[in-house]
Amino acid sequence: MPDHIPRILLADDEQSIQTLLSYPLQKDGYEVVRASDGREALARFGEQSFDLVVLDVMMPRMVGLEVCRRLRAKSSVPIIMLTAKAEEIDKVLGLELGADDYITKPFSMREFRSRVKATLRRAGMTREAGVDGDAEPVLEVLELQIDLARRSVRVRGAEVRTTFVEFEILTALAQSPGRVFTREMLLTRIWGDSAYRDPRTIDVHIRHLREKLELDAKDPEYLFTVRGVGYRFRDSR
Numbered sequence: 118m119p120d121h122i123p124r125i126l127l128a129d130d131e132q133s134i135q136t137l138l139s140y141p142l143q144k145d146g147y148e149v150v151r152a153s154d155g156r157e158a159l160a161r162f163g164e165q166s167f168d169l170v171v172l173d174v175m176m177p178r179m180v181g182l183e184v185c186r187r188l189r190a191k192s193s194v195p196i197i198m199l200t201a202k203a204e205e206i207d208k209v210l211g212l213e214l215g216a217d218d219y220i221t222k223p224f225s226m227r228e229f230r231s232r233v234k235a236t237l238r239r240a241g242m243t244r245e246a247g248v249d250g251d252a253e254p255v256l257e258v259l260e261l262q263i264d265l266a267r268r269s270v271r272v273r274g275a276e277v278r279t280t281f282v283e284f285e286i287l288t289a290l291a292q293s294p295g296r297v298f299t300r301e302m303l304l305t306r307i308w309g310d311s312a313y314r315d316p317r318t319i320d321v322h323i324r325h326l327r328e329k330l331e332l333d334a335k336d337p338e339y340l341f342t343v344r345g346v347g348y349r350f351r352d353s354r
Contacts (some may be wrong), residue, residue, distance in 0.1 A: 124148045124166065127211050128158035128181065129173040131198065133274065138171070141230055147237075155179025159187060167194055169237055174200040174211065182214055189215030193268070195236045195281045214319040217282040218308070219318075235308040240281065256291050261330060261339055263291055270330075277329050282307060286322050287330075290340065295352025297343045323348055 125147050128136050132153070139149045150167070152158035153233060156178045162170065170188060172181040185196055198211040198219040211219050256263040262271040268284055270277040277288065285307045290298060298306070300316035323342075327334040339347050 119282055122146065122148050123168040123241075124150065125233070126150050126152065126158060126161055126167045126170045127170065128152040128155070128161075128184065129178065130154055130176045131173075134173070137226075138229065141226055142233065145230065145234070147233075155184045157180060158184050162188060162192075168240055169233065170196045171233070172196060172198050172216075174198055182211060185211065185216050186214045189280065193279070193281050193284070195240055197232060197236065213325075215280050217280055222336065232308075239285065239307060256288075258291065258294075259338060261291075263288060272330050279326070279329065280322075281330075283322050283326050286319070287326055287340075290350035291347060294350045297346055297349045299347040302347065319348075 123146075125142060127135060127138060127142070127149050128151075129138070130153050135151050135153070141152065142149050150161050150165070152161050154177045158170075158172065158176075158181075159179070163279055172184055176180040176184075181198060185198065188194065188196060195218075196216045198216045199222060200219060201222040218232060218236065220229060224349065254264070254266055256265070260273045264270070265288060270279055270284065270287065286303055289303060290296075290304050300319040303319050304316065324334070325339060327337055330339055331337045339351055341351065343349055
């Protein structure tokens with residue numbers, strides 16, 4: 118747990134949902150800032166720093182997906198989307214726009230608290246990245262550079278913006294070149310467990326990473342698929 122009190126931006130247009138979700142978060146020791154529509158969420162985000170953003174997909178004035186897109190354009194803050202739609206296309210769309218995780222309504226309070234705790238725990242851990250003397254401060258593979266302390270990525274001399282989860286997946290794979298990770302292993306590595314999460318979520322993040330890092334996403338140099346098992350990073354540096 119970080120030294121400061123984690124601050125969460127909770128954006129949902131239903132007052133009853135805000136109250137229902139705020140109470141357990143505050144009970145867990147988090148500071149919760151509420152927003153009742155998309156534009157207010159952006160305004161609150163611009164006023165102070167946040168450790169996590171929870172966005173409902175359907176909100177007035179600006180839908181959550183657009184808020185997610187705008188936040189991701191300027192910040193790598195972890196984002197969890199809340200959606201009442203169960204169709205896979207809606208879940209994928211949130212991930213496409215840079216969300217790190219999603220929860221489909223209706224959901225249990227145990228599931229919600231588990232997702233929030235895992236995301237904040239991981240985010241708190243990454244703030245300490247680079248202080249371990251045994252860890253490599255910068256991973257360099259061919260034309261790819263991963264700065265663990267700065268959480269920055271460069272490829273072919275250009276900086277690449279990654280989301281919170283994309284960076285975690287990339288570093289997990291790159292720090293163990295050649296090792297095959299199943300989707301469940303990556304989910305557990307990033308969130309602490311794979312409960313409530315669709316393993317195919319990893320596929321979307323891997324595809325985004327390939328689009329950002331590879332010259333040809335269909336013929337990758339760095340991130341390889343092990344068919345029927347999972348993914349691995351190239352085993353030669």
